[in-house]
Amino acid sequence: xxxxxxxxxxxxxTSNTIAQENNxxxxxxxGSVDTDIEAQEIIDSYRFSLSDSEDWSFSxxxxxxxxxxxxxxxxxxxxxxxxxxYSSTDTNFSITENLNSEIKLKxxxxxxxxxxxxxxxTVLRFxxxxxxxxxxxxxxxxxxxxAPTVIGAPGTGGPVEYSESxxxxxxxxxxxxxxxxxxxxxxxxxxxxxxIYNVDNETPSFSALAxxxxx
Numbered sequence: 001x002x003x004x005x006x007x008x009x010x011x012x013x014t015s016n017t018i019a020q021e022n023n024x025x026x027x028x029x030x031g032s033v034d035t036d037i038e039a040q041e042i043i044d045s046y047r048f049s050l051s052d053s054e055d056w057s058f059s060x061x062x063x064x065x066x067x068x069x070x071x072x073x074x075x076x077x078x079x080x081x082x083x084x085x086y087s088s089t090d091t092n093f094s095i096t097e098n099l100n101s102e103i104k105l106k107x108x109x110x111x112x113x114x115x116x117x118x119x120x121x122t123v124l125r126f127x128x129x130x131x132x133x134x135x136x137x138x139x140x141x142x143x144x145x146x147a148p149t150v151i152g153a154p155g156t157g158g159p160v161e162y163s164e165s166x167x168x169x170x171x172x173x174x175x176x177x178x179x180x181x182x183x184x185x186x187x188x189x190x191x192x193x194x195x196i197y198n199v200d201n202e203t204p205s206f207s208a209l210a211x212x213x214x215x
Contacts, residue, residue: 022187022214027059027073029193031208035080053078055206061111069111071125077103077197077204092144100136103199105129107176116184123180123191131199132171139164174198180210187214 033055059073079102087094109127140163175198182191189212196205 023063025061025063025069025189025212025214027061027071027210027212029055029057029059029206029208029210031055031193031206033077033080034205034207035082035202053080055208057105057206057208059107063116066115066117067113069113069116070109071111071127072108073106075105075107075197075206077105077206094142095139096141097139098137102134103204104132105176105197105199109176119184121182121184123182123193124178125180125193125195126175126177128173129176129197130171130173131197132169133200134169135167137166170200172200178206182210182212188212189214 031054033053035053055075055077057073057075059071061069061071063069079100081101082099084097085095107127107129109125109129111123111125113123114121141161143160176195178193178195180191180193182189191210191212192208193210194205194207196203
């Protein structure tokens, strides 16, 4: 992480490109998150449902020249939920488990583009991120105990319900990358962007509409 920051800072300081108008810009993006769920994580006999979240992000950047910019930002990937349900008449057992996750990111990276002074442009972004994920788990279990088979034995029949819940948090550093295509109008720009993050062994992606202001 320190080496990456040092590289970006050195690139920024040592650039001898003549300053141009509209060096700085702000960008806000809003869109949807596609949560990455591995197929092997879903057991065939389970009923699975997934609720993806909507996301927003905010970025600020400095254009080193018309084709290269240094930018940093913050992204809130919102809250996603996963639900697994399993029931079996053979085992007289029912399981319902819910896992909610909330992801926040801080990013620092480079933006390589076609000429940003033209009306239409395309962008390739990549950089390093610090991710922070909060998890919340709740499981509810229902078991039907067998009725006594011996006359006079204590009764064990009937349903038994129990539950468990937990919360935990993970954080770390990893890479992100993405692409965008936009249209300039005076100091404003509108763009479509798609970004992929590496977060806690998953790769959620963010597709959004972005509005930028250059000043």
